Each structure stands twice: as C-alpha cells, then as structure tokens.
Amino acid sequence: MHLQHTIPSVFRKWRLAALTLVLLISFSGAAWAQKVQLSGTVTNEKNEPLPGVTVTVKGTVTGVLTNGDGKFNISAAPTATLVFSMMGYESRQVPVGNQTTLQVKLQDQLTQLSDVVVTAMGIKKENKVLGYAITQVKGESFTKAREANVMWGLQGKVAGVNVTKPVTGASGSSRVVMRGGDFGASQPLYVIDGIPMVSGNKGSIDNMYGGKDAGDGIGSINPDDIESMEVLKGNTAAALYGARASNGVIVITTKKGTARKGIGVELNSTYSIENPIDYTAKDYQYEYGIGTGGKKPTTAAEALAAGRSSWGAKLDGSNVIQGDGVERPYSARKNNVKNFYDGGNTFTNTVALLGGNENVNFRFSFGDMNNHDIMPNAGIRRNNFTLNTNAKLGKNLTATINAQYIREKAENRPWLNDYTMNAAVAAYLMPTNYDIRDWSNPRKANRAENLWTTNNYWANPYFMAYETPNWDKTNRFIGSADIKYDFDSHFYARLLTGTDFSNTLGQFLWSDGIGFYPKGQIGMSNAYRSEFNAQMMAGYNNTFKNWSVNTFVGGNTMKRSSNNTSSSGDIFIVPGFYSIGNTTNKSGGYNLTESQINSVFGSAEFGFRNYLYLTLTGRNDWFSTLDPNNNNIFYPSVGASFVISDAWKMPEWISFAKVRGSWAQTGSDQDISAYQLNLTYSLPNSLNGVPLGGIGTSTVPNANLHPQLTTTYEAGLEARFLNGRAGIDLAVYSRQVTDAILNSPISISSGFTSTYMNAAKIGNTGIELLLTGTPVRSNDFKWQTSYNFAYNKSEVKALINGQxxxxxxxxxxxxxxxxxxxxxxxxxxxxxxxxxxxxxxxxxxxxxxxxxxxxxxxxxxxxxxxxxxxxxxxxxxxxxxxxxxxxxxxxxxxxxxxxxxxxxxxxxxxxxxxxxxxxxxxxxxxxxxxxxxxxxxxxxxxxxxxxxxxxxxxxxxxxxxxxxKLRQIVLGYSLPQRWIKGSAFQAVNLSFVARNxxxxxxxxxxxxxxxxxxxxxxxxxxxxxxxxxxxxxxxxxxxx
Structure with missing residues (x-):
C-alpha cells in the first residue's frame, strides 16, 4: 500500500486517540488523597510580588500560576512538596507539612548550571548525578531575538557546539556539529518531547550546476513553543538513543499547560526588517569600467561580449553604450548587491491558550511566521498549531498527548553556487559602471531573456526572480503519546509512541526564453516522508539508607518510509502556457524506500549518600539497511559523578563542586538510504515509447558494510562560588571513530561511480569551558555574564587500503x-x-x-x-x-x-x-x-x-x-506591576532586538x-x- 493511501488512516487514528483521552479525562476522579487548601505569596529578593510563577505539586500535573499580586491557592496532601518555578529565577521546592500559608522567596537565576535537566528518554534528573556534560538553553533565548530557523539562534551560546548558518536565504537549513563531528552525516539527533524527529536537509547547493537549500526539519519548529533545549554533547549522554545519536542529541521540551483559574492567554509578536550587507562598496575598484584591453565598448555587441569584464578604460563620465543598446554615463555604480536584494522583513505572531485543573491541563498555540526574503519575489510562510495535554487518569495512571501540525509554503528558494540561475552572479559580477536596476526588465520584445553578457549561463537576475518560479508546500504532523503507570512509588511502566509525517508538493519552472535552455522546462514532485517510533520501558527506583537506585529497561522500534512521485516536461509547445501537458518531451518517476531499526536498551544508576553516583547503560540496534550478518551493534556506557561539596566540608566561598567522568561507545550506519546493499533496477529511458530497463543505481552494493563505531572518553569539573554568583563547567574529551562509512569514488570503467565502504578512522580531542557569574548585584542593578569556549582538534588516523x-x-x-x-x-x-x-x-x-x-x-x-x-x-x-x-x-x-x-x-x-x-x-x-x-x-x-x-x-x-561578531542586542522594558495591577494583564514586555x-x-x-x-x-x-x-x-x- 502506498503511503499516500495511509494518510487519512493515520490522522483518523490520532483523532480517535485524542477523543479517547478526552472521554477518559471526563470520567476521571477529582482526588485520590486527603488534601489541604494552601495559599501564599511569592516574591523576589526585593520582596516584590512575582506574578506568573508556576506552582506545582511535585510528581503530579497539579499546578497553578500566581496572580498579579504574586498570590496563589492550591490543594495538596501534607506529605506533598510544592515546586515554584519561573523563567529567570532559581526553582525552589517547599514541603507542605502542617502549613496552610506560605511565604516563598525566589532568587535570581545566576548561572546556566541548571539543577534539574532533561536527559535521554526525556527523563528529568538532578544535574549532580550526571557523569557527562549537558547544557540547558531556555526557550526564552530563542524568542528574545528570533531567527527564521530556530537553530540559528543557538550560535555562540553553547560550548562545543558549532552552528553554521549557510548563505541560502531565510528558508535555508542549519549545520550543527558537536565536538568536531566525523565523516558523512555529522548533525545531531533531534528529540522533541521524547520522540526523535526527522530533520535531514531537504536540498543541497553543492551539486553539479548548483542547487537550492530546501531547509531542514528542525527549522519548522516554533520557538515560542520551546520550554527548554538540552544539548547532550557526549556519547555517554546520547548512548541510550543508539546509532542516530552518535553525533550528539538535542532534546527539546515543549511548553505545557498548568492548573489555574480560568484560561490564560499569552501573546508574542515580533516584527523585524532584514537588510543585506554589501561588502562590494569597500572591496571593489570603481576606477575602471566595462571593456577589455583598457578600452570601452563602442557597440552593443562589444558591450555584451565584454559584459563579464571590467578591464576597460578609466571611468570618465562620458556616455558609453551598454549591452542593451542604451548609452549611459561611464561612471561608477556602487551597491549592486544592495540594489538588487530587497530589504526583507519577517512578521511573527504566536498566541497560546493554557489552563486546567489538578487532574488535567492543556496548552494550545497558533503561530504564524510570514517572511519576505531579501531575494526579490521570495519568502516563506509557516503556520504552527500545537496542542499539549497532560492528564491524571486515576491514582496511578498519567498520560501526555503532544501534537503539532505545521503548514509551510516557500516561494522561490534561491538557486546558488554554480552560475546557472544564480542571481548573485549578476549582483556581484556586473561591471563597475553597470547599475543592476537598468536590467530589471527580464525579457526582450521577442520573449528571450534580457541577457547582460554573451554567456547564457550568466543569468539576468530579474529573470531568475520573476520568470523561473519555484515553490514547495509542506504539511507536517508530529505527534506523540506518553502513558505512564505507577504500580507503586517504586515501580512503573511507560509506553511512548510518536510519528513525524510530512507531505511536500513542489514545482520548478524554466520558462521559455531562458538563456541556457530557450524552449523551457517544468517539473513537479510529490514527496511523502514518515517516521514512526514505538517504545516501551519499565523502571524501578528506591532508596536504601545510604544507597539509591534508579534503573529501567526497554525496547524501541523505528520505521521510516519515503516515496516520491515526479514528473517533468521540456520544450513548451505554446509559449507562456506552463503545464507539463504543454511540453513535447515528458517523463516521470517514482521512488519508494523503507527502513527500520529495532532496539533494546537499559540503564542502571546507583547513588551513595547523595554525593557519589555511578550510571551504566547499554543499547543494541539492529539495522535493516545492513547485511543480516553485520547489521547489529551494542553500545555500552559508564558514567560517574562525585559531588565534593556534599561529601566534604568546603570553604564557605565554594557553594558547589563536582567532578565527573564517563566512557561510551556508539555505532552508526551513517543513515545511509535503503537498498544500498542490493542491485536495484529502474526504467530510466524509452525507445519509441517502449520503456527500457537498466540498473537503477550508480553505487556498487557492498554486503560487507558494517556499522561504524565511536568511542568517547570525557572528564569534567563543575563548581559554583560565592553563593552561586560565579560558576565554572570544564570538560575535556576524546572521541575516536573507527570503520567510518564513506561513499567512496571508484573507477567509472566499472560502470559505477562509487561504493559505500568502511573506509576511515578519525579522532577528535578537545576542551570546553563555560564561565558564569554576576559581577555586580544591588537592589536596582544587576550584571550577569557568561563566557563559553571550545577547542577541538581532529585528526584523520587512517584511510582504506593504506591511502x-x-x-x-x-x-x-x-x-x-x-x-x-x-x-x-x-x-x-x-x-x-x-x-x-x-x-x-x-x-x-x-x-x-x-x-x-x-x-x-x-x-x-x-x-x-x-x-x-x-x-x-x-x-x-x-x-x-x-x-x-x-x-x-x-x-x-x-x-x-x-x-x-x-x-x-x-x-x-x-x-x-x-x-x-x-x-x-x-x-x-x-x-x-x-x-x-x-x-x-x-x-x-x-x-x-x-x-x-x-x-x-x-x-x-x-x-x-x-x-x-556582535551577534545580538536586546533592549527590553517590563511594565511595572503597579501599572497593570487590577487589569487583565499579568505581564507586558517590550523589547528592541537586533541580530548580526x-x-x-x-x-x-x-x-x-x-x-x-x-x-x-x-x-x-x-x-x-x-x-x-x-x-x-x-x-x-x-x-x-
């Protein structure tokens, strides 16, 4: 059955699951333990009331928000613990006991060394137990000064993470590499609310004749929906995710609802303008103009022939003919880059509704991002619909349903790199006396492209912008269900399922008259991609006098499918009528791939007296893309943590000190596509309308291919000083990759061009440093600072056959x-x-x-x-x-x-x-x-x-x-509570933002x-x- 036939059934299943959950919630009980009514006030260190503080009963979904006066009311059992949390402040836990009225004071969050973080499998742990480095980035960091792709906002913020924003426009992808990466696929695994998501780059511009960047999966996530992002850089941190995590993991936790009175509303609106940075005004010469041999052109034909050359005479202001036959002053014309690329703008709005009671809560958000790119006639529009629901369905059963529907349309993603269709060729390389705007009429009277040179591949930029449109529309659904049953306070079972499904329609057009292919061409594609994960695990945790244990085992299956239907035609019969049916030569294609990874995993964590911890993990993956005799690999890891400040009495100026160490192995099939081990066939050509079969791959199958192996060692130190006003997180690591999988070129005399092989060994060693502190702090003024530094040394240790x-x-x-x-x-x-x-x-x-x-x-x-x-x-x-x-x-x-x-x-x-x-x-x-x-x-x-x-x-x-670079500036102002007290507003913040x-x-x-x-x-x-x-x-x- 084709995937497109399964789409309605997929959505029907999710709709049925959601309806079932609502019915269960409707009939769930109101309380399962004797509770007392609590009230109180939350203030900051200046004794000012704090509105919007989340107050939850630890281990439950019960929670409320403080009102404009910092007051709250909540029901909880005397044995319960209340957790108070708010962005920018240290979380605080308060046992209920016999209290009925509470006065809680929150301290400013001084460092990035978070006490509680989200680790592998979405499990929250205290930072002190971890034997590896993990960095938490709050969602607020991505919305202060937002980017079209959320990962671009991570630049410069995490030690050991190298984020690159390629120059491919607002709809482009990101490159995120941790600790040096390796051959082939070096990007991390992205996990959202416990479910891995599809985030491969959907296009490349380093193909022959260039290409266009079609974005990546992570770029479509709405930053307003992100509560936090945990960066798991070491393999010990990522080992439980298996092969796909060999280059690290980024765990995204989305925002959830809280119990509160009434429905809360949050609105975030951003408008920005984007201006191209033109270096040509200072780095080009503007003394000589078009021509060769120091001479000006004297005819339009000479001007066209010399259009790619600024080797003419000195600019003197006289009238000189140009390639379009018009005489213009032989004078300097600067800023062609700025004059062609528009001033872009982006308008983003997100509205969220949240609420609930002690048994169920929800958060629904709608986001709209509308970008007009600096490339004329280009941009991207994205809508995000997100629903998160948490429910307690009885005394021992909890359920979380997360669903995202993303609708995205990109228009005229720019063609780049090689000359064909790249508008930047003209913007950067027109002669110094040409004004690019003089060529804004893309066609001549005979419909031919209005070229500025005799080279048909050096395009008129306006023809590329307005006469060769491309577009793609994507509908994407990301959903997960997380159900946990607590047999008692120690044993639990958990079922987690999720899917990431997308359908993308696309079209490109070379309209008739285009210089390098005057008869024109059109193509369309319809692509489906899906990934389904199902995971079941059982866990046990307990404390025995001086000892603690936290362990779990589980299994996972991941199924991935993709199929693509394409059709194209060239040589338009009727000029200006752009339809495949209006072409002389038509062709089509269909591609289907399916792959699967099955896994088992386990973890055991042991603690001694709350200062010494040992964690052991293991996972085994079986790959459908590899030969059955070489298709599985086991990944072990061990990590240890010693909290010095809890074990020994330290000087008063040392608030916290911990040393850690870990070792891990992970493997990978480098995410190679399915059927690379098989000789496949296709019908690529025809003769007199009769299809001709042939080998459908240029890659020689290699049945001996086996997973590559990555071994890492890591040691680190974390410390805080002066009651948390200063902190340090230091890590050193070694990362060695053996049997790296490469797509290696081979002699074309074989009839093939390449083959996948285990061909290399590469090592990475490095150091990472994070320093945080509050140098100045008074009643009215505070200065917080952080500095991160990373050095990675890579070395290729060996290549295949002694190369x-x-x-x-x-x-x-x-x-x-x-x-x-x-x-x-x-x-x-x-x-x-x-x-x-x-x-x-x-x-x-x-x-x-x-x-x-x-x-x-x-x-x-x-x-x-x-x-x-x-x-x-x-x-x-x-x-x-x-x-x-x-x-x-x-x-x-x-x-x-x-x-x-x-x-x-x-x-x-x-x-x-x-x-x-x-x-x-x-x-x-x-x-x-x-x-x-x-x-x-x-x-x-x-x-x-x-x-x-x-x-x-x-x-x-x-x-x-x-x-x-001065990457970012944000100047913000928060309305004082006394101004909005008694109104419907809980908080109002306004900021001026600037990037790059x-x-x-x-x-x-x-x-x-x-x-x-x-x-x-x-x-x-x-x-x-x-x-x-x-x-x-x-x-x-x-x-x-």
Whole structure:
C-alpha cells in the first residue's frame, strides 16, 4: 500500500486517540488523597510580588500560576512538596507539612548550571548525578531575538557546539556539529518531547550546476513553543538513543499547560526588517569600467561580449553604450548587491491558550511566521498549531498527548553556487559602471531573456526572480503519546509512541526564453516522508539508607518510509502556457524506500549518600539497511559523578563542586538510504515509447558494510562560588571513530561511480569551558555574564587500503571558462578532517615567488592550504538589568580556519577586485625571482597577469575564516506591576532586538566570513551566495 493511501488512516487514528483521552479525562476522579487548601505569596529578593510563577505539586500535573499580586491557592496532601518555578529565577521546592500559608522567596537565576535537566528518554534528573556534560538553553533565548530557523539562534551560546548558518536565504537549513563531528552525516539527533524527529536537509547547493537549500526539519519548529533545549554533547549522554545519536542529541521540551483559574492567554509578536550587507562598496575598484584591453565598448555587441569584464578604460563620465543598446554615463555604480536584494522583513505572531485543573491541563498555540526574503519575489510562510495535554487518569495512571501540525509554503528558494540561475552572479559580477536596476526588465520584445553578457549561463537576475518560479508546500504532523503507570512509588511502566509525517508538493519552472535552455522546462514532485517510533520501558527506583537506585529497561522500534512521485516536461509547445501537458518531451518517476531499526536498551544508576553516583547503560540496534550478518551493534556506557561539596566540608566561598567522568561507545550506519546493499533496477529511458530497463543505481552494493563505531572518553569539573554568583563547567574529551562509512569514488570503467565502504578512522580531542557569574548585584542593578569556549582538534588516523588522502569535496569555481581555479577538501592521514587543498605559487628556498620568462608566476603543486573548519568557537553573553530595563548583548567568534573565496577568485578574473588596480596603466612586474634566482623584470599587462593568477593559483584566494561578531542586542522594558495591577494583564514586555549587527574582525574580503554554501562536507568553500543580513525589530510579549 502506498503511503499516500495511509494518510487519512493515520490522522483518523490520532483523532480517535485524542477523543479517547478526552472521554477518559471526563470520567476521571477529582482526588485520590486527603488534601489541604494552601495559599501564599511569592516574591523576589526585593520582596516584590512575582506574578506568573508556576506552582506545582511535585510528581503530579497539579499546578497553578500566581496572580498579579504574586498570590496563589492550591490543594495538596501534607506529605506533598510544592515546586515554584519561573523563567529567570532559581526553582525552589517547599514541603507542605502542617502549613496552610506560605511565604516563598525566589532568587535570581545566576548561572546556566541548571539543577534539574532533561536527559535521554526525556527523563528529568538532578544535574549532580550526571557523569557527562549537558547544557540547558531556555526557550526564552530563542524568542528574545528570533531567527527564521530556530537553530540559528543557538550560535555562540553553547560550548562545543558549532552552528553554521549557510548563505541560502531565510528558508535555508542549519549545520550543527558537536565536538568536531566525523565523516558523512555529522548533525545531531533531534528529540522533541521524547520522540526523535526527522530533520535531514531537504536540498543541497553543492551539486553539479548548483542547487537550492530546501531547509531542514528542525527549522519548522516554533520557538515560542520551546520550554527548554538540552544539548547532550557526549556519547555517554546520547548512548541510550543508539546509532542516530552518535553525533550528539538535542532534546527539546515543549511548553505545557498548568492548573489555574480560568484560561490564560499569552501573546508574542515580533516584527523585524532584514537588510543585506554589501561588502562590494569597500572591496571593489570603481576606477575602471566595462571593456577589455583598457578600452570601452563602442557597440552593443562589444558591450555584451565584454559584459563579464571590467578591464576597460578609466571611468570618465562620458556616455558609453551598454549591452542593451542604451548609452549611459561611464561612471561608477556602487551597491549592486544592495540594489538588487530587497530589504526583507519577517512578521511573527504566536498566541497560546493554557489552563486546567489538578487532574488535567492543556496548552494550545497558533503561530504564524510570514517572511519576505531579501531575494526579490521570495519568502516563506509557516503556520504552527500545537496542542499539549497532560492528564491524571486515576491514582496511578498519567498520560501526555503532544501534537503539532505545521503548514509551510516557500516561494522561490534561491538557486546558488554554480552560475546557472544564480542571481548573485549578476549582483556581484556586473561591471563597475553597470547599475543592476537598468536590467530589471527580464525579457526582450521577442520573449528571450534580457541577457547582460554573451554567456547564457550568466543569468539576468530579474529573470531568475520573476520568470523561473519555484515553490514547495509542506504539511507536517508530529505527534506523540506518553502513558505512564505507577504500580507503586517504586515501580512503573511507560509506553511512548510518536510519528513525524510530512507531505511536500513542489514545482520548478524554466520558462521559455531562458538563456541556457530557450524552449523551457517544468517539473513537479510529490514527496511523502514518515517516521514512526514505538517504545516501551519499565523502571524501578528506591532508596536504601545510604544507597539509591534508579534503573529501567526497554525496547524501541523505528520505521521510516519515503516515496516520491515526479514528473517533468521540456520544450513548451505554446509559449507562456506552463503545464507539463504543454511540453513535447515528458517523463516521470517514482521512488519508494523503507527502513527500520529495532532496539533494546537499559540503564542502571546507583547513588551513595547523595554525593557519589555511578550510571551504566547499554543499547543494541539492529539495522535493516545492513547485511543480516553485520547489521547489529551494542553500545555500552559508564558514567560517574562525585559531588565534593556534599561529601566534604568546603570553604564557605565554594557553594558547589563536582567532578565527573564517563566512557561510551556508539555505532552508526551513517543513515545511509535503503537498498544500498542490493542491485536495484529502474526504467530510466524509452525507445519509441517502449520503456527500457537498466540498473537503477550508480553505487556498487557492498554486503560487507558494517556499522561504524565511536568511542568517547570525557572528564569534567563543575563548581559554583560565592553563593552561586560565579560558576565554572570544564570538560575535556576524546572521541575516536573507527570503520567510518564513506561513499567512496571508484573507477567509472566499472560502470559505477562509487561504493559505500568502511573506509576511515578519525579522532577528535578537545576542551570546553563555560564561565558564569554576576559581577555586580544591588537592589536596582544587576550584571550577569557568561563566557563559553571550545577547542577541538581532529585528526584523520587512517584511510582504506593504506591511502594517504581522499577527496571529500571540490569547489565549483572555474567550470564555465570564465575564470576561476579549482580547490578541494581532503581527508588526509595525520591532518585535521577537512583540509583545503589547491594550486600554489612556486617559491624558491627563500620563499620568493618564481616567475617564468613571460613574467607570470609559475603555478606550483596542489598543496595543503589550511583547515576548512574552525577549531575554536567562543561566545560572550552579558545581561544588564536596571529596575524594569534590561540590556542583553552577545559577542561570538570562530578562529583557526581557512576559506577559499570563489567570489573573490572570480572578482579578480573579471577585474572587479580593488587588488587588481596596480599596473592598470603601465603594466605590472611581479615581485619575485626567475628560475635562475635573478629578480623578475618582465612587465605584464595587468589584465593578463590577474586573469592568469585567477585561473591558476588557488593559494591567492584562501583567507582566514576567523571572525568576531556582535551577534545580538536586546533592549527590553517590563511594565511595572503597579501599572497593570487590577487589569487583565499579568505581564507586558517590550523589547528592541537586533541580530548580526556588525563584524568586529574578519580577514576575507567581499563576503561575510560565514558565507559557506553547504551544510555538507565542503566546509571552507564560498562562492556567490546570498549576502548576509543585518536585522532590526521589535518584540511584544503579553500575558493575560
């Protein structure tokens, strides 16, 4: 049965489950224990009432919120414990006992070393018992200054997590790598409310002829729905999730409802404007214009032929004909990048309803994100509907239902990288005397593309924006049911099921008249993806005098399916009528894949006197994608924690101290697609309407493929000082990957292009540091600060068959004969993963450049030029609070990497870069020596010299990718409670937000230092991407 036929049944099942839950809730009892009525007031350290504090009965769903005066009323048994929590304050637990009236004071949250965190399987634990590093990021961090993709908001905030935002537009994906990653898939597993979600990148721009970034699964989550995000970096933390967690786990907990009087309403609204950052005004030359050999064009034909060249005469303001036949002043025209890319804007609104009683609570939210991207005629619209329900269905049974429906439409995702259809080619490479807006009419009178050059692949940017539309529409459902039965206070059983299902319709169009394919083409696709997880576990916890035990065992099955139906046609019969039925040549395709992982797992945690803890875990996975003889692997882990401050009496200035250590092994099939071990067949072609069969894969099946193995060691120290006003979290680790799975190229004479094999060994070692503190604190003023730092050293230890190196990726520069030089990313034994290679200058023993008898530099061998991945990542965050005002700013940076700039490479060839000015009038004599060691004295025309370098010397265009940025500023104001007391408002907050304000330090010219174009293996490549953006906006938050 095809997946599309199962969609209605899937939704019917969830609808039936939800209805059943409602009926159970309706008939559930009101109370199961003798309770007393409690009342009280919650204040801050200044004795000011705190409205909106969540007051819950520990271990239950019973809870209320404090009102505008900080007061609350709740029922609880005398043996119960009340938990008081609020964003920005330390949580507090208060036993009920014989009390009926409570006065509770909450302290400001001073550090990021949270007392309680969400760990693997969604289990909450005290931080002190953990033998590994875990960082909690509050949901508020993502809504203060929001991004279109929630993961972009994690930049600079967590030590050891390298977040990259590729220059692919507002609808693009993210690259998140923890502790260096490894070959192939290096991104973490995302888990939302206990269920793994599908988050693979849905498009790539580093294919042949470029491509477009179709986003990723995590990017569609509404940040307003996130309560917290736990980052599990070490394999010990992630081992219980198995193979898919070999690169770490990010656990997302969504917001829940609370028991309260009436229905609460929360509103969050943000409007921001995004402006492109144009580096060309300062890094281009504006002294010479279009032409070659120092001459201006005299006809339209000459102007078209020279359209890719700014090697003309000096700009003098005289009228000169351009490629469209119009004479315009031969004067500098700056800011073509800014003039083409619009000022974008994003308007986001989320409204949430929440409420409940002591037996059931709920939270429903609706989010709307409407983005107009800086690319003309492009943007993304996303709606999120989220419902979370918690219920106590009797004395021992609890149930949680989480459901998200996401509707998303993206229009005109930009084509990038290679020249075909990439509007950035014109924005960056038009001659210096051309105004890009003069080419805003995309078509000529005969419907042909209005080209500005004779190269049909250098597109008119407005034709790409308005005459080659693409769109995709996605409907996605993420749902889970978590049912727990407590047999008594020690034994429990838990059933957790969930699904992540999506359907995406898409279309692309090359309208008739397009330069590189005048007859046109159209294509459509209909893709379904689903993942289903079912997990059952049983657990036991107890305390015996000095000892405690917490253990569980369980099993999981994961089934993944995808199918894609595609159809296309080319050569339109009737111009301007864009339908597959209106094409001469039609084709179609269908693809179906299914895979499964079955697992068993267990964990045992032992504690001694609340200061010494030992945790053992194990999991075994069986993969359907691997050969039955090599398809399973066992992952053990052990972690230990020793809380020094609880074991021994410490000086008063030490509030908390803990050391930890862990060891773990995880495996992975690298998420290879199904059927890679089988020779598959397809019907790719036809003859006279008769289908012709053939082998349907270019990859040689490898039945000997087995899971790769990752072994990690970690040690750490956590401490807090001066009653929590300062803190440190230090971790050191070693991460070794053996039998890494690579898709390795093979000789095409075999009839195939590649094969999957266990081909490499790679190691990562590193250090992570988090410092937190409150340097200044008074009644009215407070300064909180944190600094995170991470250094990762990777090394390729071995490659298959004793190879010393292997090409991972190649840049796309220089493929159309219009300038550019190839460069590569290698895996090289003894070097960090992802080293850049390219042609170099030939130098003598003294390091001087060697020139030939024509005065041109002699190209050297292909050599190592640096590491494409920065090994050092840091972030510095500060919050200043004065009464009702607050000011946050974040500075982050990355250091130690290199970047090959394809944009700069092409700007040299075209005579646009200001470095090409020397020698324009009298020629250039390269500084260096000839082969015999004598000084070079041969003069070369500047155009010949710089074009030669651009075509032959990659070294010239490799720059440091290090940078420091002022990433974020938030200036906020909270209305005083006395202003809104007695009204319907509980809290009102208004803030001014700004992201990516300016770069404090960078080395690479023309482009932003974060302009890498891929989330894959080609790190260190940049070429003609979307410009980086600077955003400013306002945020309004209201609680009723």
């Amino acid at each position: 010393s190196s292997m090409v991972i990726a190649q840049n796309r520069s220089g493929l159309w004969g219009d300038g550019g030089v190839p460069s590569y990313v290698y895996a090289e034994v003894g070097q960090p993963y992802g080293v850049l290679y390219g042609s170099t200058y030939t130098r003598d023993a003294q390091g001087r450049i060697v020139y030939d008898d024509k005065g041109l530099p002699v190209p050297g061998k292909i050599a190592r030029l640096g590491n494409g991945i920065q090994p050092i990542v840091m972030g510095f965050n500060n919050t200043f609070t004065y009464r009702q005002w607050s000011l946050d700013f974040l500075i982050d940076g990355k250091f130690g990497g290199k970047m090959f700039s394809g944009t700069t490479n092409l700007a040299w060839y075209q005579g646009l870069a200001k470095e090409t000015l020397p020698g324009r009038e009298g020629g250039i004599i390269g500084e260096g020596v000839t082969a015999d060691g004598k000084p070079n004295t041969v003069k070369v025309a500047a155009e010949d010299y710089y074009k030669f370098v651009a075509n032959n010397i990659a070294e010239q265009f490799v720059y440091s990718s290090s940078f420091v 304000l300016f770069t404090i330090y960078q080395d690479v010219p023309l482009v932003d230092p974060e302009s890498g174009y891929t989330t894959g293996g080609g790190q260190g490549f940049e070429m003609l991407g979307m410009p980086a953006v600077r955003s400013f906006g306002f945020n309004l938050g209201v609680k009723f």
